[in-house]
Amino acid sequence: MQTETIAIHAGNLTHSTTGDVTPPISLSTTFFRDENGGYPGGHMYSRVSNPNRSALEKVMADLEKGTDACAFSSGNTAGMTVFQALPPGSHIIAPDDMYWGFKKQLQSIFEGILTIDFIDLTQPDLIEEHIKSNTAMIWVETPSNPLLKITDLTVVSAIAKKHKLTLACDSTFASPCFQNPILLGADIVMHSSTKYIGGHSDVLGGILVTAVQDELWSRIRNIQQIGGAVPSPFDCFLLLRSIKTLPYRMKGHAENAMALAKYLSVHPKIEAVYYPGLPSHAQHEIATKQMSGFAGMLSILVKGDARKVVNQVRLFAQATSLGGVESLIEHRASVEGPDTKTPQNLIRISVGLEHIDDIIADIEQALG
Incomplete structure (x- = not known):
């Protein structure tokens, strides 16, 4: 089956x-x-x-x-x-x-x-x-x-x-x-x-x-x-x-995450986008070989204050965890504590199942 x-x-x-x-x-x-x-x-x-x-x-x-x-x-x-x-x-x-x-x-x-x-x-x-x-x-x-x-x-x-x-x-x-x-x-x-x-x-x-x-x-x-x-x-x-709904939810997460990753990859206020579905990703070829889809998680490096960005979202929930139907965003270094090796300007995003236009609009206004 x-x-x-x-x-x-x-x-x-x-x-x-x-x-x-x-x-x-x-x-x-x-x-x-x-x-x-x-x-x-x-x-x-x-x-x-x-x-x-x-x-x-x-x-x-x-x-x-x-x-x-x-x-x-x-x-x-x-x-x-x-x-x-x-x-x-x-x-x-x-x-x-x-x-x-x-x-x-x-x-x-x-x-x-x-x-x-x-x-x-x-x-x-x-x-x-x-x-x-x-x-x-x-x-x-x-x-x-x-x-x-x-x-x-x-x-x-x-x-x-x-x-x-x-x-x-x-x-x-x-x-x-x-x-x-x-x-x-x-x-x-x-x-x-x-x-x-x-x-x-x-x-x-x-x-x-x-x-x-x-x-x-x-x-x-x-x-x-x-x-x-x-x-x-x-x-x-x-x-x-x-x-029972996992396969169909994952298709939606992956579709939205790819669209958001592409949008952010050319955004002037973004330093880097980490998403294995992008050809620019360092291991994109390996990901393509061993994955049938790239799921809904991505991380970005922002130019400027990452905490300010996550504090300005409206649709996204500023919360830890991932994989829910709702989009989540977090400043990862502050979650991991003082001994973290995660860059201070890194934001981790769990892309949910809302309409992609609303997801992008919220990220855009937060970056703005």
């Missing part, structure tokens, strides 16, 4: 006695056992599994072309579970332009437990130079946050396989509609489902999808079920509802 069809049907696992077309919310925390001690409904306790969560994991595994998925209560928890599943003392190679929440995790929570090298993953030769005897994983983020760097997954996958390393990819900015890292050689794909998958800025969540159910995946599943940082049945219901 094609992506649009998978998104609508793959999560419809529940067949209730009342014949619901849309799977109902299953709020029960515990489930009946039979006379032999088994669980005829397939679930024993909601921390371990739940009908809504199983449906969410099924549709996400299908969308990402994987064999299994684990849902979590946030994107940060999903990523942290991968790091937690690695043996203590492991070395990770990670991108220099990495989502600040994960970078903060690695530098604080896993300090003394894991060692990390943050390098420019758009330069594959650097990866080989940083592989050590205890290297266990290459963590890729493509497109990256906030500079929209594109890492060549096929090239990095070949390096990972050569050295028997796990390749994990944060594909949040792309969504499963525009990029399938597993088909390009990744072992694990991560999404903050709060973003495009949820799509309405009203639910928190994270997803991991695996290519193969190996020993590492067993540890990840064990941490999910025993640690218990799982989404509620209602959160899963909301995500399943949103996934």
Whole structure:
């Protein structure tokens, strides 16, 4: 089945006695056992599994072309579970332009437990130079946050396989509609489902999808079920509802973002536009090769005071996060804090689904 069809049907696992077309919310925390001690409904306790969560994991595994998925209560928890599943003392190679929440995790929570090298993953030769005897994983983020760097997954996958390393990819900015890292050689794909998958800025969540159910995946599943940082049945219901429209929402986000990027690329008050769909983007050819669309995120460098620009928008919401139907704008450096490496004149934009003329008009008046 094609992506649009998978998104609508793959999560419809529940067949209730009342014949619901849309799977109902299953709020029960515990489930009946039979006379032999088994669980005829397939679930024993909601921390371990739940009908809504199983449906969410099924549709996400299908969308990402994987064999299994684990849902979590946030994107940060999903990523942290991968790091937690690695043996203590492991070395990770990670991108220099990495989502600040994960970078903060690695530098604080896993300090003394894991060692990390943050390098420019758009330069594959650097990866080989940083592989050590205890290297266990290459963590890729493509497109990256906030500079929209594109890492060549096929090239990095070949390096990972050569050295028997796990390749994990944060594909949040792309969504499963525009990029399938597993088909390009990744072992694990991560999404903050709060973003495009949820799509309405009203639910928190994270997803991991695996290519193969190996020993590492067993540890990840064990941490999910025993640690218990799982989404509620209602959160899963909301995500399943949103996934049904995900392919069509992503088409709208990408169309609007491309139009805005083109407009800003020739604007006299803009120093640079970071959007992989533009031919001027440093990794445009790689993006074209491994993505079927360029999604709705872009960053710009303004000439002048970026804080002044974000304070003058009217239609855009000045707020963090991304992927909702509404357009969001933020001065990224002030979100990341005093140790940020993000340029002070950088503005990150999550292009929503409003009419493109209104989006451009609001940016124009804010820049003016």
